[in-house]
Amino acid sequence: MSFCYAIFGATGTIGSLLMQEILSCSSNTTVHAFCRSREKLLKCINNEDHKARVKIFEGSLDDIELLQNCIKEANVIVLAIAPKGNIPNNHLVENTAKNMIKAVQSLKNIKANRIVLVSSAGTEHRFMHANSSALFLAILDRALFHVYRDLEAAEKVLRANESLIPSTYVKPSALSHNFGYNPYRKPSAKNVFKLDFQNANFPCSYFDFVHGVMEVADEKSDLYENKSVATNSIGKVSFPIEAPVQLFVGLVVFYLPFLCSWIY
Numbered sequence: 001m002s003f004c005y006a007i008f009g010a011t012g013t014i015g016s017l018l019m020q021e022i023l024s025c026s027s028n029t030t031v032h033a034f035c036r037s038r039e040k041l042l043k044c045i046n047n048e049d050h051k052a053r054v055k056i057f058e059g060s061l062d063d064i065e066l067l068q069n070c071i072k073e074a075n076v077i078v079l080a081i082a083p084k085g086n087i088p089n090n091h092l093v094e095n096t097a098k099n100m101i102k103a104v105q106s107l108k109n110i111k112a113n114r115i116v117l118v119s120s121a122g123t124e125h126r127f128m129h130a131n132s133s134a135l136f137l138a139i140l141d142r143a144l145f146h147v148y149r150d151l152e153a154a155e156k157v158l159r160a161n162e163s164l165i166p167s168t169y170v171k172p173s174a175l176s177h178n179f180g181y182n183p184y185r186k187p188s189a190k191n192v193f194k195l196d197f198q199n200a201n202f203p204c205s206y207f208d209f210v211h212g213v214m215e216v217a218d219e220k221s222d223l224y225e226n227k228s229v230a231t232n233s234i235g236k237v238s239f240p241i242e243a244p245v246q247l248f249v250g251l252v253v254f255y256l257p258f259l260c261s262w263i264y
């Protein structure tokens with residue numbers, strides 16, 4: 001029997017890789033991809049067989065009817081939406097969570113047994129205490145202040161509605177495109193990641209992360225229900241070289257918010 005993933009943010013870095021891996025790992029999977037641009041979404045799919053298994057829902061996250069159509073036949077809902085950066089007063093993910101709950105409430109029968117929110121360990125510092133100093137956490141919290149507050153607010157909305165539909169909050173530390181220093185390490189879905197209820201190691205690779213999200217989404221039991229879980233790479237992953245610049249830009253906007261529209 002086929003398994004359908006509704007992915008919101010399917011054109012994003014995480015959403016598009018997740019979609020590709022879901023379609024590559026099994027021929028029995030389908031994706032309902034929610035996006036703002038069909039054209040951009042189609043560029044994220046590189047194979048005709050995969051295209052045939054993707055149904056595209058193009059439009060606004062405020063269109064509850066479109067959200068309903070996207071989720072009503074899905075087995076799991078993944079929210080991988082993100083704003084462009086540390087934008088003050090941004091409520092994008094929170095509003096998406098609110099609209100998703102409205103959509104779920106107004107559907108009589110919903111197949112989906114879970115919402116998976118792609119969040120960040122920065123919203124729950126206990127995940128990072130073992131690996132990070134207080135100074136680093138303070139810098140991180142300012143550099144991504146508005147992103148984290150939005151994710152926290154979204155989690156609050158979903159937690160308040162866990163009796164309607166359970167949720168899982170997947171929280172990696174920084175993500176890296178690089179697989180590390182071992183040239184023999186090829187991406188493979190086996191034994192590359194570990195889901196962890198205690199620690200988020202720095203960094204996790206994008207590839208490993210999306211496989212962790214898939215494991216959470218596919219889990220039949222209630223193991224991850226209504227819980228926060230970190231994803232860790234098992235192998236060596238190299239430092240995301242873009243991170244210092246992103247942190248610096250986030251800090252500038254935190255202290256000088258009037259520069260936001262010029263920067264992003």
Ligand SMILES: NC(=O)c1ccc[n+]([C@@H]2O[C@H](COP(=O)([O-])OP(=O)(O)OC[C@H]3O[C@@H](n4cnc5c(N)ncnc54)[C@H](OP(=O)(O)O)[C@@H]3O)[C@@H](O)[C@H]2O)c1
Pocket residue numbers: 008009010011012013014015035036037040061080081082083084092118119120121147151172173174175176
């Ligand atoms: N990247 C990391 O290192 C990292 C680490 C930890 C946690 N996370 C978390 O992972 C989540 C996803 O991150 P990402 O790196 O995949 O983000 P991303 O590449 O920036 O993708 C963001 C997605 O959200 C969509 N989006 C943005 N604004 C929208 C709007 N107004 N309406 C509809 N869709 C909208 C984008 O659509 P368009 O393509 O149309 O713009 C895109 O599909 C975020 O919550 C982030 O905080 C990321």
